Amino acid sequence: MLIEDLVAGYPGRVLVRNLFLCLPEPAFVALVGHNGSGKTTLFRVLTGQLPYEGSAQLLGQEVRGLRRAAAAGLLGYLPQRGSIGFSIAVRELVVMGRYRHHGLFSAYSPADYALADAALLRVGVAHLALRDFTELSGGEQQLVWLAQLSLQDAQVYLLDEPTQQLDVYYRRQVFSLVHDWVTEHQKTVLCSTHDLDNLPALSGYLLNLSEPQPQLRVLSSATVHAAREVLEQAPVRFA
Numbered sequence: 001m002l003i004e005d006l007v008a009g010y011p012g013r014v015l016v017r018n019l020f021l022c023l024p025e026p027a028f029v030a031l032v033g034h035n036g037s038g039k040t041t042l043f044r045v046l047t048g049q050l051p052y053e054g055s056a057q058l059l060g061q062e063v064r065g066l067r068r069a070a071a072a073g074l075l076g077y078l079p080q081r082g083s084i085g086f087s088i089a090v091r092e093l094v095v096m097g098r099y100r101h102h103g104l105f106s107a108y109s110p111a112d113y114a115l116a117d118a119a120l121l122r123v124g125v126a127h128l129a130l131r132d133f134t135e136l137s138g139g140e141q142q143l144v145w146l147a148q149l150s151l152q153d154a155q156v157y158l159l160d161e162p163t164q165q166l167d168v169y170y171r172r173q174v175f176s177l178v179h180d181w182v183t184e185h186q187k188t189v190l191c192s193t194h195d196l197d198n199l200p201a202l203s204g205y206l207l208n209l210s211e212p213q214p215q216l217r218v219l220s221s222a223t224v225h226a227a228r229e230v231l232e233q234a235p236v237r238f239a
């Protein structure tokens, strides 16, 4: 991933200012910053949902020229709030992560369902497979989305606060899971989070959008501590 001189935001409101980022891949990146510092905005740029100035490249391709990056297997995105308005069994929702191989509602094979079951097991919610997704708790739903995402087999994953509603146990599990996507499956994962406690145990990078000039730092106890000190102060707001 290569980002050069990136400027993005909303009318009258610049949130990402002249960001430079040269990310060796595969890599795990924890994206931190105060509420409203632009983490989701950066994800909207990278998913092609928001126009931008400068350059943002995914796997060597400029994002503004990319059509349907998700369909091409380049990008998997977990938004902050992923709700659905119809009843569906968890297992049926998870197997849809295989849509690139089949189309969204076509018949999935026993092998696809086996992958869905394995993904649910890996995330730690195999017991939810037959439940109605819409009846699950917010944290349970988050885990199910992660299981679905893992079946998409994208190259780059953007996860917007994947541990937001999770208890202490599942938070650690999820960080360990997505870290494995990098180390075992050579994926690149950008993960926005306010959960600093779990970061020092991971290898990868930290990007703090609350710094005046955010830059990639190698994840360590020292860099997480420095980020915490910035985040414990009131945010600096630009016009």
Ligand SMILES: Nc1ncnc2c1ncn2[C@@H]1O[C@H](COP(=O)(O)OP(=O)(O)OP(=O)(O)O)[C@@H](O)[C@H]1O
Pocket (backbone or CB within 6 Å): 010, 011, 013, 015, 033, 034, 035, 036, 037, 038, 039, 040, 041, 042
């Ligand atoms: N469509 C929009 N139009 C105008 N302003 C917006 C729009 N979407 C978001 N914003 C503003 O942009 C700012 C940055 O939002 P963003 O969602 O990127 O922050 P964030 O770092 O992800 O925050 P959080 O940690 O709370 O999720 C916020 O102040 C938000 O109100």
